[in-house]
Amino acid sequence: MARALAACAVALGLCAAGCEEEAPPARLVGQVHLTLLHTSDIHSRLFPYNLQLGQVDAGLGLGAAASIANVGGAARMSHLLGRERARSSRALHLDGGDCFQGAPIFNFYSGEAEIRALGAMGVDAMIVANHEFDRGALNLGIQLQQNAGFPVLAANYQLEDPAQPGASPLGAILQPFTVFDLEGLKVGVVGMGNLSSLTSIFEAPNRLGVTPLNTTEVAQFYVDLLRPTVDVIVFVTHLGLDGDERMIETTTGIDVVLGGHNHIVLQPPKRVRDCSRYYDEEEQRHYILLNDERSPGEGAKRRRYCAPRDVLLAHSGAFAKFVGRLDLVLSRDASELGGGYDPLNGFEVLSDRYELFPVTEGVPADPIVASALEPYAQGLDALANLDLLVGYAPGGSRRASASGGDSPLGNLVAGAMWLRLGIQTDFALTNTTGIRADLVPGPVTVEQMFNVFPFDNSISKMQLSGLEVQELFDFVARRSSGRGCVSQAQIAGARAVIDCAARSADGAASGVATHVYIGARQPAIACPNGDADCPGGEVGSCDVEARRCWQPLDPIATYELATSSYLAQGGSGFRVLQRNTTQLDTQVQQRDALIDAIRAGSPCGAGERGELASCRRDADCAGVGEGFVCACPESVVEGRACKTGEAPCSRGACVLARCRDDVAAYQRDVCAEAPTDWVREQCESALAPCSAAGEQCKYLACVDRRLGNFSDNRLRMVGQ
Template identity: 25%
Template sequence: MRSPRLVLVALVALSAACASTPSSTPPGVVGSTASAASAGPVRLTLVGLNDFHGHVEPGRTVLKDGQVVEEGGAATLAAYVARLRADNPGGVLLVDGGDLFQGTLPSNLTEGAIVVDVYNRLGVAAAAIGNHEFDYGPVGPASMPKGPGEDPLGALKARIQQARFPMLSANLRDAATGQRPAWTGNDGTALVTVKGVKVGLVGLTTESTPESTNPVNVASLRFLPLAPAALEGARSLRARGADVVVVVAHAGAKCPDLKNPHDTSNCDRGDSEILSMLDGLPPGTVDAVVAGHTHQAVGVFYRGVPVIETSGMARSLGVVELYVDPASHHVDSERTRLQAAIPLCAKVDAATSSCDARRLKEQPQVKLVQATFLGAPVVPDAEVERMLAPALKTAREAEARPLGISAAAPLTRGYVQESVLGNLLADAIRDTARADVALMNPGGIRADLPPGPLTFGQVYEVLPFDNTVAVLQLSGAELRRLLELATNTDRGAVFPVSGVELTLGKCPGPQRLQGVTLAGGAPLEPGKTYRVALPDFLARGGDGLQPLIQSLPPERVDLTPVRGMDLRDALVAYGKSRGGTLPTPALGRVRYTGVAECSGAVR
């Protein structure tokens, strides 16, 4: 891993080399044209976060020798931001590309309030509204409205009121009026001044939001195409005096090769919504992009625009250094530098300067020492740690609760391949509903399960969303159509199934589903009715299933939680019904045809 300190020290050196003799203009203030011309370029440090997903605590991994390596967390993040601000006083702009809340017990128990407290402390300038910002539904424990008086946007509105920074989505509209929702408190843009430079921020939300949150909670909203909204927002900001325009988007890219930021040949255009947006904008519309949603480390100049994104979970941040000519008020693009994903480490291995647990687990010897960043030791922010303490205490008590079940072996998840844990969850859902067939969305499985006795916290990490078990009554033809919608996408996702076996084409895309049989090989009968169990998120049309769901008569869609259970309850009950031990399902429910090599495909 390349040292982030070396990259940023080089950026600082470049800034110093470019500076000329200081003028009498006070620091951070752009003076007259004559004095500005002698002042040299203004350096702005754009710091990007994305897909925080409530990870206020560091990720912890026990190494072979018993040492615990930590990655990220809010207190360490605060330390890195403080060092960046010390390096460029008054010149740092911290923004977030969305999905701030959903994903951890400390965050979910407070409906994201603890995350907003942290972001207020960090001095975040703005955040995009992500698809998972809508997950909590009304204020309170229910994740969707249960009566006419409950607001499906209530929890999000409470977080917007709490935040001392704007939450932005320029492509968000009220479905009934076509207007921007008043509850956001803005038009999807914000204008801030940094070192005398007016910086415009345009927020965007992925168009796929209705498919990637509970559709009920966003039924009153529409998510417009990104490029027109970005263009309108940028033009409005320029008209209001913006010298620099930055898009902060919960829409991302997949450009896995970080070695050469000017090489875009490795970018997967099937999973790069933000690059498609840039293709639709005239040159010069925006000066930088902080992206999100795809959980991919990205650091690329696309059509001359620097684009950064991290893998999320508060384990890294991205930086773009912009230099603004004080006379022309334009970004000097030749000076722009970026760093895609700077790891957030309080301690690192002395030999490798890394806190990457996957890497350190393979090393025969690890010596953890205090990390340094920009020439100073990294000291986690004590005030942030104090702020987190009450929420973490409550979460610890809930997490430690034993469930009375064990895993006989490690149960691992997958997204673009069949997985043992996915099969187990599909079996549990099917068993709970006494169904013929079950389907699970792979994006809802967020962690692996270790062997041994399990606690609530371990199961919660796997299933952090409060989805329940729903049931559809489908003909054989409709069931095949459901599976086609689940598998025939460009994302390459493989949905865990139970009760059926699938044959898929090697490459993601249309017509990927080649065959469906019942478990054991019997064919589906087109006219026969099958009882199909699945998470209510899917039964409401999530993950692209809406075309089939909306065609079904209401009496064949039962959203009432089966036996009152959410998915966590279903998994625990399944284990208890088998003597307290979760079985380890065999693989083989998904087979592949073809041998073609596919970009970003299943391998």
Template identity: 25%
Template sequence: MFYEEECQLNNKNKFIAAAAVASVTVSAAGASAATGFTDVPAKYEEAVQFLTENEITAGFSEGTFGTSMSITRVDAAIQLAKALGFTEEDTYEDAGFTDVPERGQWAVNALAEWGVTNGKAPGKFGAFEPITRGEASYWLATAYGLEVDETATETPFTDVNERFGPYVNALVESGLSLGKTATKFGAADQLLRGEWALFLYRGAQLPEDFLLSLIHTNDTHAHIENVARKATVVEALREENPSSLLVDAGDVFSGTLYFNEFKGQADLEFMNLLGYDAMTFGNHEFDLGTEPLAEFVKKAKFPFVSANVNAETDANLSSLMNETVTDEPMDGEVYNGIIKEVDGEKVGIFGLTTAETKTISSPGDDVVFEDYIEEAEKAVSSFEEAGVNKIVALTHIGFQDGGGDNDVTLAKEVDGIDVIVGGHSHDKLDEPYIDETGAEPTVIVQANEYNKFVGTLDVIFDEDGMVTEYAGELIEVDAKNEDETYVFEENEEVKNMLATKYTPAIDEVKAQVVGSATAALDGERASVRTKETDLGNLITDAMLAKAKTIDSDTVIALQNGGGIRASIDAGDITMEEVLTVMPFGNALAIMDLTGAEIKAALEHSVSLAPEQNGAFLQVAGLKFTYDSSKEAGSRVTSVEVNEGGTFTALDEAKTYAVATNTFTAKGGDNYAMFKVAYDDGRVSEPGFVDWETFTEYLAANPEVDAAVEGRITDSAAQ
């Protein structure tokens, strides 16, 4: 059995890591004099010089290269590993071969780990056996990532069998080998040291693929409490690949007391410290108008990109806007797109911001959000005119968001975008999403929310700028070991800066009184998960009031009981109490649902009653009756909706605007009917955080006198 025939690359990550290894240099000047060997014919001189100059081999013996001698598998492995840039100092997984001498173990382990070879048989590498030209064809095609057609077993050569055919063809098509003669490849012949030198020399001359590494964040929303661990993660990724680009897809603003107190400047100091390369605007960057945003931009030590935000007449932003694509961006200014040089290659980055911003934030009348498809097409054209064929879109439009613009549609509609680093919809894309609608694939990534994750993406481009391989993952910043200690230690400089410069002010804010309750408000687990409560009513009233300011047609609000975590005592309500009640920072979503879907949701809500259920809904804008003694799914007996101050029976054929939180809107707590609406694009995500909405409502209603009003009735309990 030819064991190596079964060896395949284990995953895309391995291929990319191998391709990222530092390459050796090629130089043929003065070859004849430089080799120093007496047995090197002219046709091998350049190849031998290449190997010796790059310290891949010192030859067979003093003054002799051994050009016409066969090469053993272990020596071929050592030379190939060095040619690929692997080093003896690095650590590799033990391949488990028992016949490899110590001098070659590192090289064999490296090639095995990266999928180049699995040896002759389990546990046996065949270290001292001569490698054949057929076996070498497999190693070379795999090591250099040649395009291999596994079905093309026939070759121009009469001596190549089916198992080697695809690899020999790949070598011929790439120019690594023309065979020994027009009809003979010499597949079974022992590979000579001179031939191996030629193969490695030609391999170094193959058109080089380009690896682009991106480190990405989005929708951090002022969650900087774990920024010291985030710094450690970013530092580790940068150490692994110093040429990585660090980018953010928007919504740094709004979401925690850090933003309320410092208006984004706390976040910015850490972003500057970490060395971000670019950021696009999220909708929440406009929450306080354009003045705080302008201050944020001016103090940034990186440029911003946003091709579809036109603020040329805005008093605060106009002087910062550059309606152009440039390869010389200035920190603290905004461009349609920028060109970054990475390892000698040009990479274009442009930005897009959701048009929903106009209605879900406060940009003012002088900021225009232009059509994202048209502006993306213009940006791509500008890059292509500048000779850039590797293009990244840094977007805040949502992955498959129903607001009218989203990343999947962008990928399908606009050719030429290679990578989309997205935000806005808070999607946790554990693996990159690939769209292959156009002539070239587009890779889409998004890293959830609140600095919970740092995303990584590696993409390999061919010489024409097309993505040929990709690999990505999300790294959990607050991941813990089995003993509950954190995986990533805190960066001491960042930790101290947070503790001394920012946290004390937040502790003071937590103690501030934000409202007053005339009586205790019931948020106990056993209550909010089984029945209507006064606190549940107050929270949904606040949610409905906020939603109406965004979409006046909103008539219903729904809050899962599992999202209410504590009660509030009578008397003064502090900010810390509010945050204890709502610790998750769930954001507002507005769904377009049919009456039938609403009724199905209410059935799901009470399906376990009277047992506790985190999916149990607290409601505003409607009242309903159910019978817990009936079979689940057939318990809801009546539903009425408050429309214009009058309760009318729910019309199952009618569409209603319904407010909830994004967790529930995306199908959390098994609300499958909401997930269908989300996937259909019937959910808008204005994104206001629950505790902010609640405290805003408290400020407008300082003497809270919430009560149980008969919004939810279990007739079986009467």
């Protein structure tokens, strides 16, 4: 008690003779080790999922390229985080935001499960990013208020007063920074939310109540505020790679930046020089520009001279595929750090090591996190039949194209919108980034449809003049040009050339759409030899798949467009659509349109009338094609590998053998978690997976070229 009173007296400045003053804690000396564990852009992938691996993911350790791997899951991530935390005396787990949106669990629980999962993992701090606002600021505030027992950061958002009627409680929850004392090492962590997607970080009619603040000014303010009292300053951001680099180059004093938003991995981390954007030739010194509050001029700037130093910049991927570990050896010994060391900067990074841990099937699940997520898994089973089969994709479907233009999945999606019964417009357009996942080869489930289209966007129809259509495609060209000449739209019923190098008429921006065509010519003109057969022989005028010439865009004609409600409301900057007054929201969700379009297809191997060849034995299917077997319940032999027995089939049909095998394996997963082998065998016996799979493959639609699952260069990218 006496010690406590003495402390109070000292704090109040009332200490008289006889008081025992406690000496301030001694500052650390020598080299100090710090571990930063980083996750970002989890996007609701709280449960493991199957992924067809590309070259990048394969190179980062997820598995062999083109193979299908089971990856992700919060419980697996938590095991890795716990293991790595135990291997370091000073460790922080920092999450870079966008833990919301991307899997069905968010659609049904609005972020509750994501926040609770991060808490169960033991996250030390997280930042809020754009997708945290997908159900509105009020929902985000409620979820954090009820479920977040850890600091939630965003320094560059000015929030509305939570006392206002209908306001979000975010203003009372979010904080710009937090400070951790790790065995005497004081680490200041500052959060920077996303700014580039502020126009689209909510689904109307939700309001944000967020005012974005200048990145450089905010970052430098908090660096200056924290520097006298902390040893190390770490920024956790969702600004994207370009935004991170710009922030570092225009500030001074940051030690480490852990970034997100672009879904990339920096292996190894980049070294970016701070205080390097501006150079004074006369003084021969670098400087940063800050607002001069003493000057009455609007936007007046003042220079602060500084010496450039290396700042570590790390990105650790997305979709719960990786956990990043950044080990730092820190020192404030000028003799170790070399000339130019400023004691104000406290500890500087002397050396670093970065490790990336893939979240694969071989990683055990943390039972604490698995237990926390179990009620949500059971709830999803009750709320939605996510395991219901929609179709079968022999080769899957990619959302990206090697040419940067139209992709197989993009064409499939746009075609489903364009030809949807009751919609059937002149053409359809949706944003490429709204298609969030590939279709993995094998059975296509309702859950995969949620992964492809996690957003609950509906299809809107509107009337556009030819001039507005040209303006629309020019905007797509400008966005595509600024993103590596990768098309930012997917279309159906139209064709265009996107010239990323051409400049607009006023010369203000790169990217122009040329050779725009809407619909086939009437009467039809065939073009078996390509564009040369069409009037004028213009580039892209022949649809090589349909062998029909297309109609050039008429500036004074009227065209009906089908697009997503998100774009219709101006999302991603599509102002040409937002200001249109003829909009009609059909209330048909894009996801449902895609599901219905797939289900309307024919099974693999079906003839022109959609019928499968009948058979009595496997040999009868030789004429259908390679890899087909005779499916009939009375002859199939159950086992880990399905076989057709010797008994002839009475009502057999030729189905793709891979379809039967893959669907049977999918059926067996129901029994995979049985407590004993005997129970599992009894479960499989009751399900008869091979027999059931053969019958299902007689009706499951085949996601192939006939369904529009191909790329045909309808968006031709030039000028890369």
